[in-house]
Structures are given as structure tokens and as C-alpha cells.
Amino acid sequence: MKKVKLKQERIHVFAPATVANVGCGFDIFGFALHKPGDELELQISDEPGVTIDKITGEVADLPKNIDQNTAGKALQAFYRALKPDFGISVTLHKKMPIGSGLGSSAASAVAAVFALNAMLESPVDKKTLLKYAIVGERITSGASVHLDNIAACLWGGMILVHSKDPIDIVELPVPEDLCCTIIHPQIEVRTKESRLILKKEISLGDAVTQWGNIAGFVAALFRGDYSLLGSTMQDVVAEPARSMLIPHFKDMRQLALENGALGFGISGSGPSVFALTVGPTAAESVGAAVSRFLEREDIGHDVYVSSINTEGPKIL
Amino acid sequence: MKKVKLKQERIHVFAPATVANVGCGFDIFGFALHKPGDELELQISDEPGVTIDKITGEVADLPKNIDQNTAGKALQAFYRALKPDFGISVTLHKKMPIGSGLGSSAASAVAAVFALNAMLESPVDKKTLLKYAIVGERITSGASVHLDNIAACLWGGMILVHSKDPIDIVELPVPEDLCCTIIHPQIEVRTKESRLILKKEISLGDAVTQWGNIAGFVAALFRGDYSLLGSTMQDVVAEPARSMLIPHFKDMRQLALENGALGFGISGSGPSVFALTVGPTAAESVGAAVSRFLEREDIGHDVYVSSINTEGPKIL
Numbered sequence: 001m002k003k004v005k006l007k008q009e010r011i012h013v014f015a016p017a018t019v020a021n022v023g024c025g026f027d028i029f030g031f032a033l034h035k036p037g038d039e040l041e042l043q044i045s046d047e048p049g050v051t052i053d054k055i056t057g058e059v060a061d062l063p064k065n066i067d068q069n070t071a072g073k074a075l076q077a078f079y080r081a082l083k084p085d086f087g088i089s090v091t092l093h094k095k096m097p098i099g100s101g102l103g104s105s106a107a108s109a110v111a112a113v114f115a116l117n118a119m120l121e122s123p124v125d126k127k128t129l130l131k132y133a134i135v136g137e138r139i140t141s142g143a144s145v146h147l148d149n150i151a152a153c154l155w156g157g158m159i160l161v162h163s164k165d166p167i168d169i170v171e172l173p174v175p176e177d178l179c180c181t182i183i184h185p186q187i188e189v190r191t192k193e194s195r196l197i198l199k200k201e202i203s204l205g206d207a208v209t210q211w212g213n214i215a216g217f218v219a220a221l222f223r224g225d226y227s228l229l230g231s232t233m234q235d236v237v238a239e240p241a242r243s244m245l246i247p248h249f250k251d252m253r254q255l256a257l258e259n260g261a262l263g264f265g266i267s268g269s270g271p272s273v274f275a276l277t278v279g280p281t282a283a284e285s286v287g288a289a290v291s292r293f294l295e296r297e298d299i300g301h302d303v304y305v306s307s308i309n310t311e312g313p314k315i316l
Numbered sequence: 317m318k319k320v321k322l323k324q325e326r327i328h329v330f331a332p333a334t335v336a337n338v339g340c341g342f343d344i345f346g347f348a349l350h351k352p353g354d355e356l357e358l359q360i361s362d363e364p365g366v367t368i369d370k371i372t373g374e375v376a377d378l379p380k381n382i383d384q385n386t387a388g389k390a391l392q393a394f395y396r397a398l399k400p401d402f403g404i405s406v407t408l409h410k411k412m413p414i415g416s417g418l419g420s421s422a423a424s425a426v427a428a429v430f431a432l433n434a435m436l437e438s439p440v441d442k443k444t445l446l447k448y449a450i451v452g453e454r455i456t457s458g459a460s461v462h463l464d465n466i467a468a469c470l471w472g473g474m475i476l477v478h479s480k481d482p483i484d485i486v487e488l489p490v491p492e493d494l495c496c497t498i499i500h501p502q503i504e505v506r507t508k509e510s511r512l513i514l515k516k517e518i519s520l521g522d523a524v525t526q527w528g529n530i531a532g533f534v535a536a537l538f539r540g541d542y543s544l545l546g547s548t549m550q551d552v553v554a555e556p557a558r559s560m561l562i563p564h565f566k567d568m569r570q571l572a573l574e575n576g577a578l579g580f581g582i583s584g585s586g587p588s589v590f591a592l593t594v595g596p597t598a599a600e601s602v603g604a605a606v607s608r609f610l611e612r613e614d615i616g617h618d619v620y621v622s623s624i625n626t627e628g629p630k631i632l
Binding site: 025026027028029160161162163164168170172198199200201202203204207208209210211212213214215216217218219222228231232237 | 488
């Protein structure tokens with residue numbers, strides 16, 4: 001059996017938050033942000049196995065038990081495949097909210113497997129890492145795990161999940177000035193519940209509308225056609241149901257569009273919402289307008305403005 | 317009222333056959349062929365109104381009554397909007413089979429409105445012409461007219477019907493070597509019946525599979541990625557039902573794929589089937605292999621091999 005060789009014994013990484021679905025592309029589109037995101041440190045030890053030593057940040061009460069922790073579970077899957085003669089201890093700096101619709105569990109899982117991979121003398125490819133990250137993601141989303149957040153986090157940029165079986169991830173181009181505003185209202189929407197609200201069947205007419213938008217969205221990315229991009233960011237499948245779980249969704253959308261958003265939608269299964277804009281100035285305006293509105297309505301919230309993160313996870 | 321000025325008093329045009337749906341893109345994708353297609357002649361006359369003088373070709377028993385003739389009805393819609401002080405007589409050379417799934421009615425309708433437009437000193441734009449052609453197309457497909465054949469015929473190349481209301485047609489790039497084999501088995505499948513066989517609702521899972529393929533297909537066209545193009549030409553929505561109306565569909569597909577086809581599917585609502593290939597040699601091989609098979613099965617058929625027609629209709 002081949003010994004696993006290391007380039008380093010300690011690493012500190014960042015993995016980004018992600019927006020899944022992106023308006024029209026339910027379960028197939030996702031993109032990565034520069035902020036927020038999770039940080040994670042790995043330390044090689046002599047004691048075999050994976051242990052989570054410490055969790056810091058906004059949600060420090062996350063379980064340290066490997067089987068209940070997204071980062072731990074993903075890392076363990078990778079560790080078991082490698083069968084190394086060393087152990088790994090983890091410190092997770094949870095720098096983004098969970099249950100926000102921003103791919104929090106995906107960021108933790110990706111940070112963990114990316115970190116270990118970056119320490120190896122012979123790293124594995126992204127597709128293999130994705131499979132380990134999926135093991136972690138299953139803790140929150142169950143058997144019907146979706147790949148849009150994990151793949152966007154791991155690849156960076158804008159990705160298409162062309163197929164789940166076999167797994168085929170297609171990188172899509174990102175127009176240079178594309179920018180994003182995230183508004184995270186501090187209300188709770190669980191991913192599982194948010195999926196249960198969806199109809200199991202959709203009308204053929206709605207499906208045709210949706211795939212016209214999906215095809216147009218991809219063409220708009222390749223052409224850098226912002227007008228087409230905006231007009232294709234329409235979701236007739238998930239948004240009509242899920243937006244009912246998000247207070248003032250329509251008001252926020254109207255404000256976003258009035259302040260320069262190309263399009264507006266739910267990030268993943270919510271409650272976070274997002275707008276795409278041309279450039280950061282418009283993104284800041286959208287954020288400010290929606291923030292003022294939510295303050296008046298007395299709804300606590302966070303606002304993030306970020307260009308599209310084409311790099312994905314990185315070593316700090 | 318402004319007088320309608322003419323550049324010429326007589327014209328002879330060609331409008332191409334088209335492949336709608338293109339595997340995964342039910343009701344949204346279409347492309348044009350170099351052959352077969354319809355030819356049409358217009359002659360200005362002093363007698364007001366639109367008349368069909370003569371119909372030649374394979375289906376000479378088509379009605380000459382304007383209200384029952386696709387070309388006549390489309391031309392009349394354009395004529396009524398123009399309100400000219402002259403009349404128009406039409407000779408239609410029907411050079412392609414009807415009910416074949418190759419956009420026969422669209423070719424006739426487009427030929428008619430394209431011909432009149434090409435005679436005008438101040439022609440209208442394609443989107444306006446499309447609206448008149450739709451009036452003709454309605455004769456065969458009823459109220460729920462689909463635009464994929466007409467738009468592909470009028471624009472040429474590969475098109476996306478992004479939206480029917482408002483009408484938004486997006487031109488997609490065509491990789492240079494892309495070639496097509498058409499096999500038209502001489503059996504009858506009516507468009508209306510072929511639509512009735514479709515389920516009115518589809519499962520969310522199938523919809524996600526379909527739009528993953530649709531997005532991948534568009535990306536493949538932009539990248540000239542033939543491998544991705546082939547793997548995205550999968551239809552889980554219309555093909556499973558419609559292929560049952562086409563004898564030996566699975567055998568033909570297998571032969572096509574064994575002989576170099578990237579993908580294989582039903583052209584529009586059938587019974588014609590098509591394969592996409594890289595270059596004409598593979599397209600000829602596919603045509604020959606499927607043709608030999610159909611001969612053994614004693615099924616009359618036509619085979620056409622054509623690159624993608626990026627020009628659309630033209631003056632002869």
C-alpha cells in the first residue's frame with residue numbers, strides 16, 4: 001500500500017458561500033461569492049482518525065461529532081479513501097449563518113476536503129473531491145442531495161450541474177462586470193421544508209417557459225448580454241411557492257429592480273434573496289434600498305455585496 | 317396613407333425545412349436545413365387581393381383556398397397590414413412532404429411572407445414577418461402554435477424561442493462542422509395527435525433532467541464541444557411517448573450512434589428522425605446505415621444530408 005505523502009502539516013483555507021438555482025435554474029445553476037464564507041484549519045497529528053477540536057464563530061454550538069458535522073463527515077469520507085498513517089484535527093471557523101440559503105453546509109464540506117487535498121503531494125481531481133463533499137452535504141439534505149451549492153463552491157464561478165448521474169459539471173462563463181447583492185433576512189427556512197412545499201409535478205407549459213429561460217440565461221452568459229440575462233431570470237417553478245415563506249419578497253424585488261438589478265430571486269431555498277447587477281455601484285444601491293426597507297419593517301438582516309468569485313476555495 | 321413601393325414585380329424564393337425540438341429542447345430549439353425546402357413565386361397583378369394560382373410538386377392537392385392554405389393565409393395577413401393598391405398571385409412549388417415533422421407548413425408560410433417582403437422598397441423586420449407567418453402556421457397547429465419551426469426557417473441557423481409572449485427569438489451559434497442526417501419514414505403522424513399523446517404534467521425530477529440537458533446543449537454550441545452536445549441530446553419528456561408512434565425508433569437510433577452520430581432524436585413531432593454529426597462523411601454513413609435497415613424492413617423512406625443552413629430563406 002502506498003504511503004500518503006504530505007507537502008505540509010498544517011493548513012488554513014477559505015470556502016465561499018454560494019447562490020444556487022439563480023432564478024430559473026432550479027437544481028442546476030450555482031455561483032460562488034467572495035463573502036461570506038467559512039474558514040477551516042487542519043492540523044496533522046499522530047493519533048489516527050479525524051477529530052473536530054474547535055468550532056468558532058456565529059454558530060459555535062454546531063456538533064463536533066463527526067457523523068453530525070458536515071465538514072467532519074466529508075473529511076472522514078476522504079480520509080477513509082486515502083487510508084493515511086496520520087490523524088487530522090479540525091478547527092472550523094463558521095463565518096456564515098446556517099439555514100440561510102447561501103450554501104453554508106456546502107462551504108464547510110468543501111473547505112474540509114479542499115484543505116486536506118491541498119496538503120497532499122498527489123492531490124485528487126475536483127470531481128473526486130465533489131464526491132466526498134457530497135457525503136457531508138447529505139447530513140442536511142438527505143438522500144436527494146443536490147449538487148449546485150457544492151459544485152459552485154468547489155469550482156468557483158458559475159456552474160451548471162448538467163447531470164447528477166453520472167456527475168457532469170459544466171463551467172459557464174461569467175461576464176466581467178457581473179455583481180451580486182445578497183440580502184439575508186434573519187428568519188428561518190429549513191432546506192427540507194422548503195423542498196416539501198414544491199409541487200412534485202409541473203405543467204408542460206410551465207416547464208417550457210422555464211427551459212426557454214434556462215437556455216436564454218446560458219446564451220446571455222456567453223454573450224455578456226445583460227439585458228437577456230435579466231429577462232431570463234424568471235422562475236415559474238420554485239419561486240411562486242417558496243416566495244410565500246419569505247416576508248415582503250415582492251416588495252424587495254420591486255425595490256431591487258427599481259435600483260438597478262438585472263434580476264432578483266431566492267438564493268437556494270431561501271430565506272436569503274439575491275440580485276444580479278452590472279458593477280458594484282448598482283449592487284450597493286440595491287443593498288441599501290432593500291436594507292432601508294427591512295429596517296422600517298423591523299426585520300433583522302445582513303447585506304453582502306460581492307462580484308462573482310471565479311476562484312472558489314483558497315489557501316489563506 | 318402611404319403608397320406601398322415595390323423594388324420588383326416578380327420573385328422566386330426558397331424557404332428551408334427545419335428540425336424543431338432538437339432532442340432536449342421541446343418547443344424552444346430549432347434549426348434550418350439546406351434541403352429539402354419549399355419554393356414559391358409571387359407575381360404582382362392589378363386585381364386586388366391574394367390568390368393562389370398554382371401548386372406544383374409532391375402534394376399538388378393542397379387547397380388553393382386562402383383560408384385553408386398556410387402560405388396563402390400568412391401572405392394575406394401581411395397583405396392586409398400593408399394595404400397595397402396591387403394584387404398578388406402565388407405559385408407554390410411544394411418540394412417537401414407534409415406531415416413529415418420537417419416544418420413543411422412553416423416553410424410555406426415563411427416563403428410567402430419573405431417573398432413579399434423582399435419585393436418591398438421598405439421591408440419590415442423579421443419579428444414582424446414572424447407574426448404574419450404564425451397566422452399561416454395556425455392552420456395546422458391551432459391556437460397553441462409553436463414558433464420553433466417558423467423562427468428557425470425565417471432566421472436560419474439554430475434558434476432558441478426564449479419566450480412566446482412577448483416573442484423573443486435568440487440566435488445560437490452553430491459549430492462549423494455540424495452536420496445533419498434526416499430520415500423520413502413514409503408513415504403518417506399528425507402534429508395535433510402527436511401533441512395529444514404528451515402528458516400535460518411532468519415530474520419535477522424529469523424537468524430538472526431536461527433543463528440540465530438544455531443548458532448543457534447551449535453551452536456546447538457556444539464552445540463547439542461536440543462531446544457535450546451529444547451527451548445533452550437526451551429528451552425525457554416528449555421522446556418516450558412519441559417514439560412509440562415511430563416504428564423501429566430504437567433500432568434506428570442505435571444504428572445512427574454506431575455510425576458516428578453525436579445524438580439522435582425525433583424531428584419536431586415526427587415521423588422524421590434526425591442525427592447530428594461532425595462533418596458530412598459521418599452524416600452520409602448514418603444515412604446509409606439507417607436506409608439499408610429500413611429497406612430490409614420494407615419501410616419506404618427519404619434520406620437528406622445537410623449542413624446547418626445559417627442563411628434561412630433566400631431569393632432564387
